[in-house]
Amino acid sequence: MKTSDLILQTATKLILFLIVLFSVYIFFAGHYTPGGGFVGGLLTSGAILLLLLAFDMKTVQTILPFNYLYMVALGLLFAIGTGAGALLFNTPFLTHAFGDIHVPVLGELHLHTATLFDLGVYLVVVGVTMSIIQTIGGDE
Amino acid sequence: MINFLILPILIPLITGVLLIFANKSIMLQRWIAGLSAFMTVVVAAMLVQKVKNDGVQTLNLSNWDAPFGITLVSDMLSALLVLTTSVVAFACIIYSFKGIGEEREKFHYYAAFNFLIVGVNGAFTTGDIFNLFVFFEVMLMSSYVLILLGGTKIQLRESIKYILVNVISSALFVISIAYLYSVVGTLNMAHISVRLSELSGISQPGIVTIIGVLFLIVFGLKGAIFPLYFWLPGSYYAPPVPVMAIFGALLTKVGVYSIIRTYSLFFFEEAGYIQQLLIVLAILTIVGGLIGAIAYWDVKKIVIYNIIVAVGLILFGIATMNQDALTGSVFYLIHDMIIKAALFLLVGLMAAIAGTSNLRSMGGMIKRYPGLGWTFFLAALALAGIPPLSGFVGKLLIVQGGFASEHYWGAAIVLMSSLFVLISIMKIFINGIWGKPRAFENEERVPYKKLLIAPVILVILSVCYGVGADFVYPYISQAAETLTNTNIYIDAVLKE
Numbered sequence: 001m002k003t004s005d006l007i008l009q010t011a012t013k014l015i016l017f018l019i020v021l022f023s024v025y026i027f028f029a030g031h032y033t034p035g036g037g038f039v040g041g042l043l044t045s046g047a048i049l050l051l052l053l054a055f056d057m058k059t060v061q062t063i064l065p066f067n068y069l070y071m072v073a074l075g076l077l078f079a080i081g082t083g084a085g086a087l088l089f090n091t092p093f094l095t096h097a098f099g100d101i102h103v104p105v106l107g108e109l110h111l112h113t114a115t116l117f118d119l120g121v122y123l124v125v126v127g128v129t130m131s132i133i134q135t136i137g138g139d140e
Numbered sequence: 141m142i143n144f145l146i147l148p149i150l151i152p153l154i155t156g157v158l159l160i161f162a163n164k165s166i167m168l169q170r171w172i173a174g175l176s177a178f179m180t181v182v183v184a185a186m187l188v189q190k191v192k193n194d195g196v197q198t199l200n201l202s203n204w205d206a207p208f209g210i211t212l213v214s215d216m217l218s219a220l221l222v223l224t225t226s227v228v229a230f231a232c233i234i235y236s237f238k239g240i241g242e243e244r245e246k247f248h249y250y251a252a253f254n255f256l257i258v259g260v261n262g263a264f265t266t267g268d269i270f271n272l273f274v275f276f277e278v279m280l281m282s283s284y285v286l287i288l289l290g291g292t293k294i295q296l297r298e299s300i301k302y303i304l305v306n307v308i309s310s311a312l313f314v315i316s317i318a319y320l321y322s323v324v325g326t327l328n329m330a331h332i333s334v335r336l337s338e339l340s341g342i343s344q345p346g347i348v349t350i351i352g353v354l355f356l357i358v359f360g361l362k363g364a365i366f367p368l369y370f371w372l373p374g375s376y377y378a379p380p381v382p383v384m385a386i387f388g389a390l391l392t393k394v395g396v397y398s399i400i401r402t403y404s405l406f407f408f409e410e411a412g413y414i415q416q417l418l419i420v421l422a423i424l425t426i427v428g429g430l431i432g433a434i435a436y437w438d439v440k441k442i443v444i445y446n447i448i449v450a451v452g453l454i455l456f457g458i459a460t461m462n463q464d465a466l467t468g469s470v471f472y473l474i475h476d477m478i479i480k481a482a483l484f485l486l487v488g489l490m491a492a493i494a495g496t497s498n499l500r501s502m503g504g505m506i507k508r509y510p511g512l513g514w515t516f517f518l519a520a521l522a523l524a525g526i527p528p529l530s531g532f533v534g535k536l537l538i539v540q541g542g543f544a545s546e547h548y549w550g551a552a553i554v555l556m557s558s559l560f561v562l563i564s565i566m567k568i569f570i571n572g573i574w575g576k577p578r579a580f581e582n583e584e585r586v587p588y589k590k591l592l593i594a595p596v597i598l599v600i601l602s603v604c605y606g607v608g609a610d611f612v613y614p615y616i617s618q619a620a621e622t623l624t625n626t627n628i629y630i631d632a633v634l635k636e
Contacts, residue, residue: 073160080154086143093146094202 005054012054019047027122028115037118041125048130057137068130075123082117144190145197145214147183148222148261151176152229156254166245170237173250177230180257184223191219192615196622196632198267206634207331213267213633216619217470221264221397224474227601228389228481229257235485235594236382238587239492244289244380252289256282256386263394267633269320270327272398273313276362280306283391286383287375298378305371309361316354323347330633333405333626352407352414356399356421363395365455366424369448373432376444381488384440388447389481393473396451400458400469404623408461418459423550425452426557433564437499439487439572442564443480446523449557450476456550457538465541467620472534474616475605479523479530482598483565486516489595490572492586499568504577511592513573519599520569522606524562530606533613 023043030036051060086095098112155176162168191197197214200206214222233253240249259279266272284306288299321327324335336348360368376387399418407414429448436442454476457469489512490505491497506513518529525531535558542551605612622628 069160069163073157076157076160080150080157084150084154087141090142092199092201092203093143093150096202 009054012050016047016051019043019050023047027118030118031112031114037121038125041122042129044122045126045129045133048126049133052133052137057134066130068127068134071127072124072131073127075120075125075127077120078123079117079120082113082120085113142199144183145187145199145212145219145265148180148187148226149258149265151180151183152254152257152261156251156258159251159254160248163246163248163251166242169245169250173233173254174230174237176254177226177233177257180226180261181223181230184219184226187214188216188219188223188615191216192618196628198633207326207328210271211267211328211330211633212265213329213629214265215622215629215632216615217397217400217622218264220470220474220615220619221393221477222261224477225257225260225264225390228477228598229253229386231481231485231594231598232382232386232389234597235385235591238590239382239485239488240380241290247289249286249289252282252285253386256286256390258282260390260394264397267329268327269317269329269332272329273310273317276313276394277310279391279394280310283387287379287387289383290380295378298375301371302375305361305375309358312354312361313358316351316358319347319351319354323351328633329401329405330630333630334634336406348407349413352403353417355402355406356414356418359395359398359402360421361395363392363399364425364448364451366421366428366452369425369428369451372448373441373444376447377440381485381492384488385481385484388444388484389477392447392451393477396454396473399455400623403458405626405629408626415459415461418455419547419550422452422455422459423553425449425455426553428452430557430560430564434560438497439491439499439502439568440484440497442499442568443483443487446483446561446564447480449561450480453535453538453554453557456547456554457534457541460538460541460545460547460550462541462545463620463624464537464544466623467617468534468537468539468541470534470619470623471537471609471612471616472531475522475530475534475602478598478602478605479519482515482519482595482602483523485591485595485598486512486519487568489586489588489591490516490568492591493588494572494580499571502572502578503575504573506573507577509588511596512588513569515592515596515599516573517569518603519595520562520565522599522602523565525558528607530602530609532606533609 023040026035026043027037027040030040048060048064051063082096083094086093096113098110100108101111103109155172158172159169162172191214199212201210201212233250236249236253256279259275259282262275263272263279266275284299284303287302288295320332324332324339326332326335339348357368364372372392376384379387403414403418426449429445429452432445433442433449436445450472454469454473457465457472490502493505493509494502522529522531525535535554539551539554542554
């Protein structure tokens, strides 16, 4: 019997963006409210997992052509780089900097390098989760 | 540069990450791994010199003051251990070029190796008890990868045991830290020490002793002391030779270092009970290891049981708690890291040539491989502690300290252990290297000369370490001084 996943796939197309948006929101809200890189990353990989459930692995690989292992390494580079940046200014490792910066379109923003560290965490979490899922689900 | 003492952790960490990107080209991986390992050695040597000149180095990460942030502390002991780790890692990387096989190199072998070094160097350097746990996990996770990489049947079986034991001991570690935290309310090691010395005398020392014993169980599981070493012989037998060498040289020593650190810093006030316990366990560890070392006819097993003997010896020196024995322990600890790595590499080379690690089917290697034979002979003598070589001074000081503290039985067993260690290692020499030359099937395929470079470097170092004992003694005694006089450590961290 041929099955059709029409409802699941259509619902996924809608819900996917909501989950991704929510995960980005959670990621940026981490400094003042519960959230941060770890949960944000897990939510994003949850969204990709939903995509995997609704479609098959090949389709998802063409939609998101990432090498997740490199994503882990990139995340680590972000995190280490933020820490090691302190070495350039001869302050202790992992010393963070912050300040109000004028960004052309967005105006005055209060930015903190801890966000970059969190971005590293985010990438590592997405990369690791997706690597695990892809590796286990991969060979059938 | 104030960040100097983090470099031995940072360099392997960055290298590990870069190696993930470089996984396509094996040559590129080898170059990156080799160069960065060499750089780590240089940086670690400079760090030792800096600690020698300027005293204990501390670094408050993120610029938060001592008890509130994470502090990294390099006193002489940790700086020396970091240097030794880097040297051993460098030798094992060189051996891996020819010894590990391209199949494994393709699957992130060097990356996992570098993360292991991050964990070990970090555990030696950190001044925060929970951070110590994290670095233990970094080290253990990488060791899980390394023990499993390749996926042969024996590796799969033994890695299950290894991971099970270590997950349980890590859980116990967290529980012990939780108990300690609820008693003292701080995680910084120097601050814990201050708080504990305020506590003792007023209120319940009972809970502190219990926590001390809990820590002993945790670090005993990691460092393989008497009733807790059951997992080690099987697990260390499984992985390929360079991995075995790095495990044998480094992993148990991190447990031993943690025992040294916690007992000199936290529990010295309640010395009585814990000290007695530690002495008994150390002696039983020596005896247990000796029985194994004598019993087996498998070259790898013999060296593996010799690790346990060495752990017992070092712990006995720590437990007697006097200046001589502590100096001896530190001396022996460094000697043992170098010589165990060298022995594993040599024994692995013999096994690779013979195609089996069974001693009964080896023999007569000195005819065709004189370099291997004589290097092994030197390493064996150094292991047993024959006077001009490196094992001697450490063992002498441990025995001296044992007699001075009137632990006559213990000191006698330490002396006796040398004899049995010599018997066990000479058994390999007599049966494997002497005797009638035989033809081995595998010998054509083993790049013997290139593989010999790494163990030769280590054995030369070990000989220099023994002959130049006068030169290294000031460093070692400075290391032992921070152990007996904890105020040096505490003042350096808390800046009082």
